[in-house]
Amino acid sequence: MDSVELVLAMLLAVVASGYVVRMLPFPLPLPLVQIALGAVIEGVFGHGVTLEPDIFFLLFLPPLLFLDGWRIPKVGLFRDKSTILELALGLVVFTVIGAGYLIHWLVPSMPLAVAFALAAIVAPTDPIAVSSIASRVPIPPRLMHILEGEALLNDASGLVCFRFAVAAAITGHFSLASAAVTFLWVALAGIASGVAITLAISYAQRSLSRRFGEESGSPVLINLLTPFGAYLVAERLQGSGILAAVAAGITMSYVELSGRALATTRVRRAVVWDSVQFAFNGIVFVLLGEQLPDIISGALRAAEASGGERGLWRLASTALAVSLGLLLLRFIWVWVSLRLTLLSAKRQGHHVNVSKFRLVLATSLAGVRGALTMAGILTLPLTLANGRPLPGRHLAIFLAASVILISLVLASVALPPLLRSLKLPEEPADAAEEDFARHEAAVAAIAAVEQSSHQQAHQHIDPEIHSSAADHVMGIYEHRLAGGVAGSMDPAKVRMADQSERAFRLVALHAERDTILQLARDERISDETARKLLREIDLVEARYR
Incomplete structure (x- = not known):
């Protein structure tokens, strides 16, 4: 019964967050309000939930990523594919290397492999967090398409880097060739699973309904179950379930163009998916907030034991330095990428009038992290291969949580004035x-x-x-x-x-x-x-x- 009450409390917190945002005299992003309500549920009432990463990945990510892949404009996705891939692949590797060494330099007691693992899990941006920020910040459509595409694709590269960093931390061994082969298999198996499962389910549903008919709610329920099927099949094949859910959503957008679904089915389906998106997005951030009291209290106890008040300041300054370091690395990569893109356009005779610095800074600040980072960092093992505790695990979890909060706050505060009157290359009319x-x-x-x-x-x-x-x-x-x-x-x-x-x-x-x-x-x-x-x-x- 306690579990049912907890779920109802989280749903109530999601509903209440919408009213709280409107009641506040100053603008505050909805995710931060939901995180705060989650912390209240855990910290004040002492009635939270332990976040199980495997359950979180299976229950929440597939439907949300499926819907994002389904609704993202494909014209923008394929038009800016080179920019999106640069951010989703190149930027992640660049961030893992740069932030890994930065974290190890700031915290010498943390092994380099653990620092790389932390850098890998905070490198990918979170599509759920990006979508939540976009609902409150007037991000230009083309920039939003790029950010959504990046967030949908960079999870696989970040999680693969994280997996190998953890393996290196536990065993002390790392193979670049093995990592490259694994990444290719994870990506290809995930994408293939998503496409194949969606096409197979759509064909089977169409054949059965044509021959035997169907209940009015069956197509909607099948549509809701599709991302879970794609995710589970990909995970069984040792592929990326996240990419499978995204690929399933993109494939579904093309299946939709067949026009075989009834009008009433599409209307009902849209209403159901909007409700699922609202509830699951909110619960993700409420869950994140419920983890914070234990994480912060544990980090504070460790800091007080090591250096008292000085330890507390060192903890806070380290969290801020890591967050600013991630922002600087992203700024450098985006600046170089934009510079090369403009040079290429100039060589082809295209004149592009865009404010370089403001665009680069806006793109850097919009790279927010979310609950995906928190769920990933909680999968850090407790012990090494020899049975000793993993050094720096608790600090790594605290730093990951700090990066999430700081990135959300920075994006919410700085993006609105920065994006005002920002001009981007025009999209098709x-x-x-x-x-x-x-x-x-x-x-x-x-x-x-x-x-x-x-x-x-x-x-x-x-x-x-x-x-x-x-x-x-x-x-x-x-x-x-x-x-x-x-x-x-x-x-x-x-x-x-x-x-x-x-x-x-x-x-x-x-x-x-x-x-x-x-x-x-x-x-x-x-x-x-x-x-x-x-x-x-x-x-x-x-x-x-």
């Missing part, structure tokens, strides 16, 4: 793209209504009502195309014409949807635009059905 898609869909809808009107004319007793219903529906789309005023029906005949109008509306909506999906499959519009228009069509169709 979203408004023009949306207008083009609406125009093409309206043309297809009018043609479909005309064809259906001719085919069904002989089935209606009153041709006048039949024609009036068709004219009314086509008038709505002609209003879109020409800006004219759609005709209206005689009020006395509205009830009689309702059935005919409903049929024509469904035909028109079906044609609109097919056109939008085809435009997205042909990459003439982005999947983001397609998803927005499909949701509008689905809501209208749900009303008529």
Whole structure:
């Protein structure tokens, strides 16, 4: 019963955090409020939960990463793929090496392998934390796409580095060749698992529903279970379950373009996923807050035993130095990367007008860490191979928690003024793209209504009502195309014409949807635009059905 009460308390904390943020007289990011409420649950009421990393990775990460991979705009992801890969792979390795030596220099008592393990687990940015910050900070869309892509892909590289650093700390041995081969297998097996599982589940569901039918809630439940299946299969193959969940989400966005899901299914699915995202995002940070009292009290006891008040100041200064060192390493890498990108664009004859320093600083500050770092650092083993305690374990956990809090605070405080009026290279004209898609869909809808009107004319007793219903529906789309005023029906005949109008509306909506999906499959519009228009069509169709 205590476990049930604890879950309910965490959910209540998530709900309360939204009201607390709005009640405060000053802006405060939602994740920090949720962390504080989690600390209150543990510290004040003494009723927290021990974070089990394996359970955390399995329960919370797959659905959240799946949804992020599903909804991230693919046009932006593939357009800036070189920049994203530089951050997701190169920056992680650069940070592990630089921060590892920095931590070992600041804390000589911590073995170098343990310092590298700590650097590896704080190197990746957290997609959940990035999304939470973005909801409160006006990050430009293109920069946000890059940050989301980086956060979705850099976990695998960070966790592989962490795994080998821990192995080196325990056994004293390290093989670069073995690490490279392992990384390739972890990445490829994870991505392949995510793609294969999603395609297999989608094919099986489509085949079974076509032959036997299905309950209305089954497609939504299957969709919720897909990321867990991809994660578990990848882990069984010794691949990255995190990359599997991301790959499953990206694959799902392409499966969605097949247009086989019913409109009501898509509407229900969107509502369910929004609720899951809100609840799980909040619980992740509440869980993080529940770990802090024990971590901080343990670190303070160790500091007092080693140097009293001086030890406390040394502990705080070390945490701040590590956080600023990570920020500096990220700044250097982003600055060099941007410099090379601008030089390449200049050689190709492209003129790019962008504020270099502000962009680099904003990208550096936006690299926030989250609960993924905390869950990873808690997997540090307690002992070495010879049975002795692992040196520096408790301090490493404290430093990881400090990095999370400091990165969240810095991003929340510094990003809003820094991003104000920041100009980035323009993205494709979203408004023009949306207008083009609406125009093409309206043309297809009018043609479909005309064809259906001719085919069904002989089935209606009153041709006048039949024609009036068709004219009314086509008038709505002609209003879109020409800006004219759609005709209206005689009020006395509205009830009689309702059935005919409903049929024509469904035909028109079906044609609109097919056109939008085809435009997205042909990459003439982005999947983001397609998803927005499909949701509008689905809501209208749900009303008529």
